[in-house]
Structures are given as C-alpha cells and as structure tokens.
Amino acid sequence: MEHLTHDILVVGGGAAGLRAGIAAVERSPKLSVAIVSKVYPMRSHTVSAEGGMAAVTREYDSLDSHAYDTIKGSDFLADQDSVEYFVKQAPHEAVQLEHWGCPFSRDPDGRISVRAFGGMSVKRTLFATDKIGFHLLHTLFQTSLKYDRIHRYDEWFVTSLLTNANRVEGVTAIDIRTGELFTILAKAVIIATGGCGRVFQFTTNGWIKTGDGMALAYRAGVPLKDMEMVQYHPTLLPNTGILITEAARGEGGYLINKDGERFMKRYVPGKMELGPRDIISRSELTEIKEGRGFEGRYGSYVELDLRHLGEKKIEEKLPFVKELAEKYVGIDPAHDPIPVRPGQHYQMGGVHTNIEGFTGLGGLYAAGEAACVSMNGANRLGSNSLTECLVYGAVAGETVADYVAKQPTPSFGNPVQGLAMTEETRIYDGLLKHENGERTSTIRIDMQKGMEEHVGIFRDENSLREGCRIIEDLKKRMTNSTVDDKDRVFNTDLVSALELDFMLDCAEAITYSARARTESRGAHSRIDYPKRDDTSFLKHTLAYRNPNGPRMEYLPVTITRWKPEERVY
Amino acid sequence: MSTKKTHYPEIPRKNLGPGWWLANRHYTVYMIRELTSFFVTAFSLIYIYQVYRLASNPGTYSQYLDTVRSPAMISFSIVALGFTLFHSVTWFYLIGKIQPIKIGRKKTSPLLALGINTVFLVIISFAVLQLFIVGK
Amino acid sequence: METDTATIRVARYRPEKSEKPYFQEYKVPYRKDTVVLDALNQVKAEQDGTLAYRWSCRMGVCGSCGANVNGVPKLTCATFLHEFKGKSLTIEPLANFPVIKDLVVNIDDFMEKLLKVKPWIIRDKQSPPEEGEYKQSGKELDRYAQFSSCINCLLCYAACPIYGLNEDFLGPAATALAYRYIADSRDQGKKARFPIVHDLEGVWECTLIGECSVVCPKGVDPMLAIQKTKILGAMEAPKTMLSPETLKAILPRGGE
Incomplete structure (x- = not known):
C-alpha cells in the first residue's frame, strides 16, 4: 500500500477544517498540512447555513451578554469557560473573515450589518443576505488556495484512524476517483467532518453529513459527548426538509397556526418567534398535537408568515428564502405563508474535546460540529455555530501547529x-x-x-x-x-x-x-x-464505544460566573 | 494484496464538431447574429460605393440606380434589411445585459434597453427619411 | 398529489465493465414535486446501486449535482420531472468535461483555472483584525455581490461552446470570480490578475454567445463579468501602452 506523509492532517473541508488548516500554516509556514475531504471543499455542508454568524461588534452589546445568552440557551449545560473564550474570540474571527473577502451585508455607514436571532438578547448576528454559510465557505476555501503548504485531497474518504500506543499516527483513506486505499501518516489529525444529521429521516442536513469523524474518534476509543442533544430546527419545508432560515423570523416573520394565531405567545411571550429553537420546535408540535396545525400531503405543519415584511425587504434580506419557497413549494413568500415543520438540524454533541480541541488521544483534535467543546450545551443558539467553526477551528489549527513542532514524524511500520x-x-x-x-x-x-x-x-x-x-x-x-x-x-x-x-x-x-x-x-x-x-x-x-452498547460516563459542567437558574424567556 | 493499482480510462473531453451551433436554439440564434455582420458589412460597402458614385460622376449615377433597381438587388436589399434589423435588435438587447439600466440600486430588464434603443432607432430612421423627402 | 411513472434514460460509463458508454433506462415514480435528483436517488436506493453521481445539499447551493438534462446543463436538484411529462428524459454527464464514471465528471481543469485567477483578497498592506473591518458601502458591495454568488456548479462550462471548442479558454465561472475580486473595493490585485484574464485564452476569447448566463442557476451572469472585464481592460490599455515601462521597452534607447 502506498503511503503519504504530512505534518498535520485535517479531515473535512468545511468551515472548521479550512479554518484549522489556514491557522496551522499561518502559525508555522513551514508545516505541511493536508486537508482530506470526501467532497470538494466548496461542497461541504457549511454551504447551506443561511442566517448569519454571531459576534459582538456593536457598542450596545457586550461579551457578557453574548456569553449569558449562549449559556442560558444551552440550558446551563455549556462549559462556561469555552463559552467565554468563544465570545471573546468571535469578533476577531468575524473581522478576519471580512478581511479575507466575505461579502457581508452592510449598513449605510459601511459597517457589517447585524440582525436579530433566536435567543440573542440584542442584534448581534452578522450576515450576508441569507447565504452566510455559502459565502463563508467560499471565502475560506478561496483564501486557502493561496497557501501552497496546504495540500488538498479532494474526494478522498477517510475510513479509519491509525493509532499507536495511545497516539494517532495517521489515517487510511480511499481516493474515491480510483478506488485505491492509501495510508496518510501525520503527527496530528484534526477531525472537522461536521455532524451526523443523516441518521434521521427528516433533516436539513445534506447527504454528506454522516458523522464520519465522530465515528472515527469513537472507534479509536475517544468518547462522544452529549450526543443526546440533537437540535431540531423549527422551520423546514415539509416535503424536502430544506431549511428556511431563522433570519426569516429575525427579520420579523410570524409563526401561525390554523386559526391564524401567533401561537408562540403561549410558550415564550417575551421572545415570541425569537425564542430558542428547542422551545419553538416543541411548541409547533404541541400546536399540531392539540389540533391547531394544518394538514398536508407530508403530514401536519404550521406556517411561517412573511407577507407583512413586504416584497422589498424579502428581496433584500431574504432572497434565498424567496428562491427556495418559489422553487420547492411554488409560492411567493410575499403573498403566501410558507408551510414549515420542525426537523433535525444540528448535533450539539460530538467528539469530546477540551478548549484547545484536544480529544485526550495523543495527536487527535476536533473542531466544529463534529466536536463537542461544550459551548452549545443542550441547545445551540442560531448563528453561533459558524462562529464556533471559525473560533475553535483556528484554536485547533494553532494548537496543533505548536504540538507537531515537538513530535517525531511517524514511520510506516507496525502497528x-x-x-x-x-x-x-x-x-x-x-x-x-x-x-x-x-x-x-x-x-x-x-x-x-x-x-x-x-x-x-x-x-x-x-x-x-x-x-x-x-x-x-x-x-x-x-x-x-x-x-x-x-x-x-x-x-x-x-x-x-x-x-x-x-x-x-x-x-x-x-x-x-x-x-x-x-x-x-x-x-x-x-x-x-x-x-x-x-x-x-x-x-x-x-459515551465510550463498547461491543454491547456504549459505556456511559459523566463529566461535571464547568461553571464560571453564571449559576444555573430556571430558563424562562 | 487486494488494492491493485489499475488505472481505468476516463472518457476524454469531446471537442465540439462543426455543427455544434445547431444543438440548441440559443446557439443557432447566436450564429445568425454573427452571420448578420456579413450583411451589415456588405450593405455598408454598397452604400459607400453609391455615395462615391454620386460624388464622382453624377452622370453615370442613374445608370447605377438602374442596377440597384434590378430584382436581384432589391431582394438582396430586403434580406440585408432583415438581417440588419435582427443585428440591431439582438445587440440592443445585449447592451441592456452588459450595461443594464439602473433605477436606484435595482437593475432593469434588458428589454428596457432594447425598447429604448429601438425607439431611438425608429426616431432617427424617420428623421433621416424626412431629410431625404424634404431634400427632394 | 397523484403519482405518475416516468422513464429516465441515463448515460452510463463503467470503465471497469466496458470501454464504451451506453444508455440505461429506469422507470421511476414521480409527483409534481419530484426533482431529477430524487429520481436518481430512487434508482440508486431501490433499483441499481451501481449508478454513480454526485450530490449533497439538494437545495441548489452546494453545486455538486449538475448534469445535462435533455442536452441542457441543469442542477438535477432543481429540475422537476413533471416539466418533461410526455417527453423523453435523458440525463447525461455535464458536457465539455472528461467522464470518470456515469454522471461523474472530472473537474480538475476548473480547479486549476480557479487557482490561476487568485481568488482571494490581495492588498499591499493587510491591517490586523483588531483595527476593525474594512468599510464598504452598499454601492461598493453591489459592484461584485452578484459575481460572488457563483456556486462552482460548472453548468456554464458545459454550456459554453467556446470552452467546448477550446479547453484552454479561462471560461465563465473562473472569470466571474476573477472579476468578483477585481471589483471588490477591498482588493488591490487588479495588476496581478490582469495578465491572466487578458491572456490569449482569457476574456477576449468570449464572443458573447451568452449561454453561460442562460444556464446559471444563481443569476451570476458570467457573460456580464467577462464583458465588464473586457471594458476594464480596454480602459486600462492606453495607460499600459503609455506607461514608462512600455515606452522604455519600445522607444530607442538614447545614450546607451
């Protein structure tokens, strides 16, 4: 079998993987970094994120407010040190992305625009119309092209991690085009393969979101943390599972039941449609269960009403929502409400890591949705995940760049x-x-x-x-x-x-x-x-892998400044 | 060993054949637009020649006019007119696509540019025609 | 919604089985909201797992699932079966690319061209993020926003006869992305990109057929980007011709 060697190997070419790769070569320009992705990086599922990315950029906002919103949103399961680090780094990462060319929407004074988002107490979600994921991914990917120390293996599928005495030394991967299996050796591996939404039937996730990296780590003995925490997004198109962004509600959209009533007043009157996703998804199902849903070809649903926003606002702020509604439902959201129901969207849990992305297995790191650094706890706030990919992708890349400087190059011997x-x-x-x-x-x-x-x-x-x-x-x-x-x-x-x-x-x-x-x-x-x-x-x-079902262990939540309290909105 | 290195060929890229422009209506329209250039050029040359004849020897000009009145030349002129109009209309439309007229921050449909340009064409044509009639 | 049955004709190429491509027909159920990609997925899941094609997001943004549908380049996730009711429906790999297997094409050529146009912000001086964002007005954003919407699905290359005739042509998407950066107020890389876009195989190869913009699923209008690049180039030409460098090169050297 042929083998290839690099200093660092990143599995996954989405936001977290690309950010990690760039961070690593920026930290140590001499390193050889491989990005192995089963699809061309610009196809990664980051591309489908719509609403925006959260970061404190305005005078009226504060890091503490962002941290508190995130922790409260997480129902106090988030590790507060990782949240604090996240909110502190978020503005830096957002500006860095802007400097790399991301076409953010702008205010009249030329600053990056912000919009309201679920569970955020002030407007702090930066956006690029309603295609932030697409723009973020292409910006990162195109920027990554300028570093010739980043070697890409596009359409290579990683099948296993190769470990030696509690240390990762590389991976096996199929070059899909030829079907040949290769060994790629590396001093460290960063898992950035995204979530596993495709384990569910009704999901916003693309076909490629199959939890590869989570399973790779799990098989190598690393625990998966908080995997029961699955985010169901409240607004999916009922037939396809296509995501209609939360920004539609951030811009003022209503959720209505069969009686034309804004039913969120019964559940989170203080926040209405801008409550956190877990609560809204449950509220929708409750409405349906109590007979106030609409009945359709694909089951019961509620409606997302944007008509009062008017054609102009929809076209300017939510063009992709309009495109999706027109193409896949055959309606114009300026004239008809959009049928929606909740479905799987995001995996709060993932590969257990510490704040540096380290998994506990020598040389193995993880970032992004694949990882669980525990900043999302039991419920992620919308628009935090893209920023998470950048912040923790960068941390993993930098940490690993320092780590590999002191490590010997693995040799292609046994085991x-x-x-x-x-x-x-x-x-x-x-x-x-x-x-x-x-x-x-x-x-x-x-x-x-x-x-x-x-x-x-x-x-x-x-x-x-x-x-x-x-x-x-x-x-x-x-x-x-x-x-x-x-x-x-x-x-x-x-x-x-x-x-x-x-x-x-x-x-x-x-x-x-x-x-x-x-x-x-x-x-x-x-x-x-x-x-x-x-x-x-x-x-x-x-959860540790075990032949007869996983073995469960528990780890206390890190509490720094915010004592758990009842979560009322 | 189960992984053998065998390289299976890809189907190479097919270069387009000479009849490619018949594959799709848009391609055909494009080819006709390219073809119009021939008629536009031919008509312009004839016209320049006509002016030259008129200027150099007004005596033989009527002789020339007889040639122009021949059925062959009339049919050529009609065909050339058709192609020239097609040429103008397609390019007016393309101008609208390449330099769209903006109202505020919104781009208008290229049809607007086509319309405006066509109106100008008609006005100028009438003006020229008027000039000739008045000149007579 | 009623369910109908359609017959789809899919181009197959399995290099390990036969040297020649062939067509295979499948019967698939469909409704009003079934897209061509759903039909392929139905075949793959329930009839024939050997069929190879790319796809992921099924919402028209990842750019993987392009194919020639009845000869026209389309995203299969955004092309509805019912549009072909009563007609035959043939699905082939995107034209103008080598075929690896079935509907999977080799896009190495585009990936090289993308790299060639330096699709990243080039500045003489990078200011650190701590100093805040580069300001940009709505007008400045409008100048390039549309061209930043390219999803690299490559339908435009499959539709472009110039590319079909000349593989070296830089082509629609790569030029659109080059222009996207050239037109960005934050970028200062015009000089670096001009030799590439105005190369012999660059924008001047384009004869305004315009099919790239017709098939573009995202309204990028690459033809427009190409013409705008031509205009910029033409405006720059006198400056270049009269630049000290050019003059030095062409004028007889005095005194040397």
Whole structure:
C-alpha cells in the first residue's frame, strides 16, 4: 500500500477544517498540512447555513451578554469557560473573515450589518443576505488556495484512524476517483467532518453529513459527548426538509397556526418567534398535537408568515428564502405563508474535546460540529455555530501547529502498517466482495425511520428502549450487507455503505445517551422526566464505544460566573 | 494484496464538431447574429460605393440606380434589411445585459434597453427619411 | 398529489465493465414535486446501486449535482420531472468535461483555472483584525455581490461552446470570480490578475454567445463579468501602452 506523509492532517473541508488548516500554516509556514475531504471543499455542508454568524461588534452589546445568552440557551449545560473564550474570540474571527473577502451585508455607514436571532438578547448576528454559510465557505476555501503548504485531497474518504500506543499516527483513506486505499501518516489529525444529521429521516442536513469523524474518534476509543442533544430546527419545508432560515423570523416573520394565531405567545411571550429553537420546535408540535396545525400531503405543519415584511425587504434580506419557497413549494413568500415543520438540524454533541480541541488521544483534535467543546450545551443558539467553526477551528489549527513542532514524524511500520492492511481487508475483501447480503439502502432507510420515530423531539423510556433495540438489530444486519457496485472507480455505493456504518455508531451513541439522561434539558425532552434535574444531570454524558452498547460516563459542567437558574424567556 | 493499482480510462473531453451551433436554439440564434455582420458589412460597402458614385460622376449615377433597381438587388436589399434589423435588435438587447439600466440600486430588464434603443432607432430612421423627402 | 411513472434514460460509463458508454433506462415514480435528483436517488436506493453521481445539499447551493438534462446543463436538484411529462428524459454527464464514471465528471481543469485567477483578497498592506473591518458601502458591495454568488456548479462550462471548442479558454465561472475580486473595493490585485484574464485564452476569447448566463442557476451572469472585464481592460490599455515601462521597452534607447 502506498503511503503519504504530512505534518498535520485535517479531515473535512468545511468551515472548521479550512479554518484549522489556514491557522496551522499561518502559525508555522513551514508545516505541511493536508486537508482530506470526501467532497470538494466548496461542497461541504457549511454551504447551506443561511442566517448569519454571531459576534459582538456593536457598542450596545457586550461579551457578557453574548456569553449569558449562549449559556442560558444551552440550558446551563455549556462549559462556561469555552463559552467565554468563544465570545471573546468571535469578533476577531468575524473581522478576519471580512478581511479575507466575505461579502457581508452592510449598513449605510459601511459597517457589517447585524440582525436579530433566536435567543440573542440584542442584534448581534452578522450576515450576508441569507447565504452566510455559502459565502463563508467560499471565502475560506478561496483564501486557502493561496497557501501552497496546504495540500488538498479532494474526494478522498477517510475510513479509519491509525493509532499507536495511545497516539494517532495517521489515517487510511480511499481516493474515491480510483478506488485505491492509501495510508496518510501525520503527527496530528484534526477531525472537522461536521455532524451526523443523516441518521434521521427528516433533516436539513445534506447527504454528506454522516458523522464520519465522530465515528472515527469513537472507534479509536475517544468518547462522544452529549450526543443526546440533537437540535431540531423549527422551520423546514415539509416535503424536502430544506431549511428556511431563522433570519426569516429575525427579520420579523410570524409563526401561525390554523386559526391564524401567533401561537408562540403561549410558550415564550417575551421572545415570541425569537425564542430558542428547542422551545419553538416543541411548541409547533404541541400546536399540531392539540389540533391547531394544518394538514398536508407530508403530514401536519404550521406556517411561517412573511407577507407583512413586504416584497422589498424579502428581496433584500431574504432572497434565498424567496428562491427556495418559489422553487420547492411554488409560492411567493410575499403573498403566501410558507408551510414549515420542525426537523433535525444540528448535533450539539460530538467528539469530546477540551478548549484547545484536544480529544485526550495523543495527536487527535476536533473542531466544529463534529466536536463537542461544550459551548452549545443542550441547545445551540442560531448563528453561533459558524462562529464556533471559525473560533475553535483556528484554536485547533494553532494548537496543533505548536504540538507537531515537538513530535517525531511517524514511520510506516507496525502497528500502523498492520492496521492499514486490516482495514484494506475489511473494505475490499469483506464489504466489497460480500455477496447476497442485504442492500445497504434498506438498512439506511430503516435506521432513519427508527431514529425519527423513537429518538425525535419528544422521547420517553419506551421509545428510547425501542430505539436502542432497533440500532442493535441494524448493526447486526449491517454485518451481512452487500453493495451492488463491485467496481473500484468512483464507487459511491461502497462509500455510502462505509458512511452508513459510521452513522450506526452515531445513532447508537445518540440513542443510548438519550436513554441514560433521565431529565429534560434543552433539546432533550423526556415526556417521562419533564423537569430539568440539576442535582443528577448538571453533567456531560460521555459515551465510550463498547461491543454491547456504549459505556456511559459523566463529566461535571464547568461553571464560571453564571449559576444555573430556571430558563424562562 | 487486494488494492491493485489499475488505472481505468476516463472518457476524454469531446471537442465540439462543426455543427455544434445547431444543438440548441440559443446557439443557432447566436450564429445568425454573427452571420448578420456579413450583411451589415456588405450593405455598408454598397452604400459607400453609391455615395462615391454620386460624388464622382453624377452622370453615370442613374445608370447605377438602374442596377440597384434590378430584382436581384432589391431582394438582396430586403434580406440585408432583415438581417440588419435582427443585428440591431439582438445587440440592443445585449447592451441592456452588459450595461443594464439602473433605477436606484435595482437593475432593469434588458428589454428596457432594447425598447429604448429601438425607439431611438425608429426616431432617427424617420428623421433621416424626412431629410431625404424634404431634400427632394 | 397523484403519482405518475416516468422513464429516465441515463448515460452510463463503467470503465471497469466496458470501454464504451451506453444508455440505461429506469422507470421511476414521480409527483409534481419530484426533482431529477430524487429520481436518481430512487434508482440508486431501490433499483441499481451501481449508478454513480454526485450530490449533497439538494437545495441548489452546494453545486455538486449538475448534469445535462435533455442536452441542457441543469442542477438535477432543481429540475422537476413533471416539466418533461410526455417527453423523453435523458440525463447525461455535464458536457465539455472528461467522464470518470456515469454522471461523474472530472473537474480538475476548473480547479486549476480557479487557482490561476487568485481568488482571494490581495492588498499591499493587510491591517490586523483588531483595527476593525474594512468599510464598504452598499454601492461598493453591489459592484461584485452578484459575481460572488457563483456556486462552482460548472453548468456554464458545459454550456459554453467556446470552452467546448477550446479547453484552454479561462471560461465563465473562473472569470466571474476573477472579476468578483477585481471589483471588490477591498482588493488591490487588479495588476496581478490582469495578465491572466487578458491572456490569449482569457476574456477576449468570449464572443458573447451568452449561454453561460442562460444556464446559471444563481443569476451570476458570467457573460456580464467577462464583458465588464473586457471594458476594464480596454480602459486600462492606453495607460499600459503609455506607461514608462512600455515606452522604455519600445522607444530607442538614447545614450546607451
């Protein structure tokens, strides 16, 4: 098997990965940094973020206010030191991105415009119309092109981490175009592969969001933290799951039920449509359950009404919402309300890291949605995640750049070589050659249905027990799965099977963690335990991989200045 | 060893053949627009020649006019007029696309530029025509 | 909503099975809101896992899923099946690119061209972020915003006959992005990019066919960017011609 060597290897080419790569070469220009991504970086799912990125940039705002909003939004599960670091670095990262060329929307005085966002007590979300993710990603990607020490492996799929005595020494990866497996050695690996939204059926997430990096770390013995904390976004198009940005409400949009009533007045009268996402999603389901939803071809829904904003404002501030509504629903939001229902959007949990992105396994770091540095706790505030990718991507890149300076270059000997061989056998002699098994697409569809039904917005012991059973069963079925495509060249069938295998690990961690947390906090809402329980659960769930379902451990939440209080808006 | 290094060929990029402009209506319209240049040039040359004849020897000018009145030349003129008008209209439209008229910060449709330019064309044409009629 | 059945004809190329590309037909169910990508996904999940194509966001912004649909470059996630009711529906890889497998094309050429136009902010002096953002007025933003909306889906390259005839042509998207930076008030890299965009294979190759802008799913209008680059170049030409460097090069040297 051929092997390649770099100092630093970043897995994932979205916001966090690109930011980490740039930070590393800026810190030590001599380093050789590889960015390995299963898609061309500009296809990464960062591209779909719409509303904006939060940072304190105005005189009326303060770091403490941003921190408090984030902590309260997290239902006090966020580690307050990581939140404090985040809000402190956020303005720097925002301006840096502007300097790199991001086409932010501007105020008449030329400053970057800000808009209101859910759970934020003042306007602090910077935006570029309603396509911040797209612009941020392309700005980062295009900027990354100027560093010739960044080597990209586009359309390479990482299949495993290679570890040696509690230290990561590289990865195995398939060059999808040729189907060849390579070993890429590195002194450190940064996981920035995003979330695992595709374990659910109804999600805003793109096809590529399969939790690869979470599963890679989980398999290498690193715990997944707070995986039960799954964010359901309140406004998805009912047929496709396409995201309609929270900025639509930030700009003044209403949520209405069948009776034409702004129903959020019953749930968070102080915030109305700008309440946090977990509360709004639950409120929508409550309205529907109590018979005040609309009925449609794709189930019940509520409506997002933007008509009163007028054509001009919609065109200026929300052009993408207009484009999506016109194309995929066939309506003009200036004249008709948009049908919406809640669905999976973001994974608050992820690979356990400390504030520097370090996972605890030598040389392994993580950032962005794949990681859980615990700044989002039990519920992330909209527009914090892009900034998180930048802040913690940069931290990981810089930390790793310093770390690798003192590390020897790994050599292609054992155990790494042996592990790579085993991986090759697993994929090409096992999965690819296996005949007459079950098609992977049926396993995937069953997983997505199971997760949707049993690990959704409202959960209880029965549903979660059933969820665990389904996942265990699917894992068994997975061992007897077959891919149709037996070729090497661009075998998307094989890649999908490997992704499904990763997703099952994520689904397992989510379901077991959810079952073990017998309280309701943030996005994790247990019908059988409707109260937040700070005595037993003011702590993070750590799920360690184990053959018979994960082993659970717990870690106390770091509290600095804000004592947990009841979360009322 | 299960991974063998075999390189399978890609289908190479196909370069377009000579008939590419028939593949799509837009391409064909483009080709016709390019073709109009020939007629515009030919008509202009004939016109310059006409002026030259008139200036150099008014005596033989009527002889020349007879040639112009021949059915072949009349049909050429009609065809040339058609192509010239097509040429003008497509370019007026393209001007609207390349330098869109802005009202405030909003760009207008290129059809507006087409309309305005066409109106100007008609006005100027009438003015010229008027000049000739008055001149007579 | 009623469900109908459509037959789609998909171009296949499986280099390990046969040297020649061929067509394969699939019957797929569809409704009013089914897009071509849904049909491909239905085939992949339920009929034939060997079919290869790229996709991710299914909302017209990641730029992965372009294909030639009945000869016209389209995002398959934004092309509805019902538009082809009663017509045949043929899905082929994007034209003007080499084909790796089935609908998957090789876009190395574009990636090189993108790098060539230096798609990043170039400034003589970078000010540190601590000094705050570079101010930009709405007007200044308008000058380049539209061209920054390119999602690199490459439909424009598949539609451009000039690119089809000449692979070395810089092409629509790369030029649009070059112009996006040239027109950005924060950028000072015009000098660095001019030799590239005004190269023999640069903007002057464009003869205003305009199909790039017709197929562009994001309203970028690359043709406009190309013409604007031409105008900038033309305005710059007298300056360049009369510059001390040029004059020194062409005038007879005195006294040497």
